[in-house]
Amino acid sequence: xxxxxxxxxxxxxxxxxxxxxxxxxxxxxxxxxxxxxxxxxxxxxxxxxxxxxxxxxxxxxxxxxxxxxxxxxxxxxxxxxxxxxxxxxxxxxxxxxxxxxxxxxxxxxxxxxxxxxxxxxxxxxxxxxxxxxxxxxxxxxxxxxxxxxxxxxxxxxxxxxxxxxxxxxxxxxxxxxxxxxxxxxxxxxxxxxxxxxxxxxxxxxxxxxxxxxxxxxxxxxxxxxxxxxxxxxxxxxxxxxxxxxxxxxxxxxxxxxxxxxxxxxxxxxxxxxxxxxxxxxxxxx
Amino acid sequence: xxxxxxxxxxxxxxxxxxxxxxxxxxxxxxxxxxxxxxxxxxxxxxxxxxxxxxxxxxxxxxxxxxxxxxxxxxxxxxxxxxxxxxxxxxxxxxxxxxxxxxxxxxxxxxxxxxxxxxxxxxxxxxxxxxxxxxxxxxxxxxxxxxxxxxxxxxxxxxxxxxxxxxxxxxxxxxxxxxxxxxxxxxxxxxxxxxxxxxxxxxxxxxxxxxxxxxxxxxxxxxxxxxxxxxxxxxxxxxxxxxxxxxxxxxxxxxxxxxxxxx
Numbered sequence: 001x002x003x004x005x006x007x008x009x010x011x012x013x014x015x016x017x018x019x020x021x022x023x024x025x026x027x028x029x030x031x032x033x034x035x036x037x038x039x040x041x042x043x044x045x046x047x048x049x050x051x052x053x054x055x056x057x058x059x060x061x062x063x064x065x066x067x068x069x070x071x072x073x074x075x076x077x078x079x080x081x082x083x084x085x086x087x088x089x090x091x092x093x094x095x096x097x098x099x100x101x102x103x104x105x106x107x108x109x110x111x112x113x114x115x116x117x118x119x120x121x122x123x124x125x126x127x128x129x130x131x132x133x134x135x136x137x138x139x140x141x142x143x144x145x146x147x148x149x150x151x152x153x154x155x156x157x158x159x160x161x162x163x164x165x166x167x168x169x170x171x172x173x174x175x176x177x178x179x180x181x182x183x184x185x186x187x188x189x190x191x192x193x194x195x196x197x198x199x200x201x202x203x204x205x206x207x208x209x210x211x212x213x214x215x216x217x218x219x220x221x222x223x224x225x226x227x228x229x230x231x232x233x234x235x236x237x238x239x240x241x242x243x244x245x246x247x248x249x250x251x252x253x254x255x256x257x258x259x260x261x262x263x264x265x266x267x268x269x270x271x272x273x274x275x276x277x278x279x280x281x282x283x284x285x
Numbered sequence: 286x287x288x289x290x291x292x293x294x295x296x297x298x299x300x301x302x303x304x305x306x307x308x309x310x311x312x313x314x315x316x317x318x319x320x321x322x323x324x325x326x327x328x329x330x331x332x333x334x335x336x337x338x339x340x341x342x343x344x345x346x347x348x349x350x351x352x353x354x355x356x357x358x359x360x361x362x363x364x365x366x367x368x369x370x371x372x373x374x375x376x377x378x379x380x381x382x383x384x385x386x387x388x389x390x391x392x393x394x395x396x397x398x399x400x401x402x403x404x405x406x407x408x409x410x411x412x413x414x415x416x417x418x419x420x421x422x423x424x425x426x427x428x429x430x431x432x433x434x435x436x437x438x439x440x441x442x443x444x445x446x447x448x449x450x451x452x453x454x455x456x457x458x459x460x461x462x463x464x465x466x467x468x469x470x471x472x473x474x475x476x477x478x479x480x481x482x483x484x485x486x487x488x489x490x491x492x493x494x495x496x497x498x499x500x501x502x503x504x505x506x507x508x509x510x511x512x513x514x515x516x517x518x519x520x521x522x523x524x525x526x527x528x529x530x531x532x533x534x535x536x537x538x539x540x541x542x543x544x545x546x547x
Contacts, residue, residue: 172369173338175366175370
């Protein structure tokens with residue numbers, strides 16, 4: 001085979017792979033859209049799941065699961081951002097490239113690969129029973145927060161390390177302390193990168209089923225009144241819909257809920273992109 | 286205001302690498318002292334000892350005395366951030382913050398504040414007006430005011446390279462230092478921008494002690510009152526610039542200055 005033909009062959013292969021990637025996404029979203037959009041109505045967003053004639057909770061809407069997921073995301077945001085961002089800043093700014101720091105980052109990177117059900121196991125053993133949190137919103141939120149910490153930390157690290165050393169030097173040479181340098185320069189300039197990591201981790205937290213399944217989600221808990229209440233969530237609702245006998249109704253509801261979850265996550269990603277491009281305009285070097 | 290820098294038996298090591306060896310040098314106030322020498326001779330390391338910037342490098346070990354205004358800045362208990370408030374630094378490549386022209390110069394005065402009226406140990410915030418005055422004074426002193434006064438709120442990155450470097454000089458002037466260290470400040474600039482910086486240096490020595498590292502011998506000859514020649518981590522020769530360039534005492538200096546080495 002001559003090199004022209006080889007090139008043609010290789011590039012059709014590459015194109016084929018790219019097509020598989022794009023097609024998968026199109027098929028998933030298309031399938032869910034077609035299956036679910038018919039169920040989107042005011043009732044779908046404002047009513048709680050209601051039983052059909054056999055008692056399966058396939059009628060009504062997804063109000064409580066949606067609210068549960070949103071509350072969960074906000075809690076994860078509150079818990080994981082300070083710990084993840086400040087922890088990563090400490091490791092990068094104070095420990096630099098020391099051996100301890102490198103060991104830390106190996107741990108963090110490996111944590112990112114721990115399966116979510118293992119996090120659930122930790123949550124149920126440590127939080128629910130050992131610390132007596134019970135099956136609750138807070139136990140689930142902490143479990144999910146721990147799970148997404150590595151994502152936030154790695155994103156923060158990369159964003160911080162992208163800032164040229166010369167900018168840090170400039171601040172330090174003016175007599176600024178290290179904290180002043182972090183506060184006035186490192187944090188603002190890396191905010192867009194950190195935000196991307198945060199949103200990614202939120203999307204991950206909002207879509208997880210396994211960790212919340214064992215730490216506090218319940219079939220018909222309604223809107224949680226406090227942190228120690230159980231709650232409902234969209235991914236768990238979708239899972240339930242695939243388990244009932246009334247398939248025509250349940251699968252349509254599952255598709256509608258899945259579509260909502262995807263819209264939520266894509267919306268957040270879009271928000272992140274817009275925020276990031278604004279920040280890029282402001283801080284670029 | 287005194288700003289004599291007396292350096293005695295300064296030794297700097299990066300791990301096992303002995304970068305500066307037994308440096309003894311006295312830098313006079315309100316003069317320009319140039320540090321010249323081939324790449325890797327320790328010029329930059331030397332200048333970074335004077336404001337303790339080498340503290341940022343974990344593997345760096347500094348021994349000896351660096352006495353500024355009668356105080357050894359490496360003595361125990363000396364806060365390096367206080368040292369750097371008195372000794373400004375301008376770097377090789379212009380490194381303005383990705384903020385507005387105004388914010389670049391206002392940064393240091395804002396974070397440092399001023400001694401409060403009630404107690405000398407406490408610091409209070411500067412008023413907007415005071416910050417504005419310092420910014421204007423600094424930019425004027427750095428010969429940049431006329432070029433940027435109408436675009437103080439524009440990004441510092443919209444300025445040309447030479448303007449950015451003068452902005453960095455203004456930024457360091459805003460801490461009202463006694464000494465300003467320049468680490469090859471013109472190496473990234475064209476000849477016209479370089480000439481402006483050199484004029485500025487000569488003007489600055491009226492009020493400040495200036496130490497400049499340069500790899501450009503003509504630059505040292507043009508601006509410096511005194512010149513020090515470093516080679517392989519040692520101070521080979523130090524004296525009046527004119528004498529160094531016309532009648533160097535050491536063979537090594539002569540070879541470097543005449544371009545036969547380095």
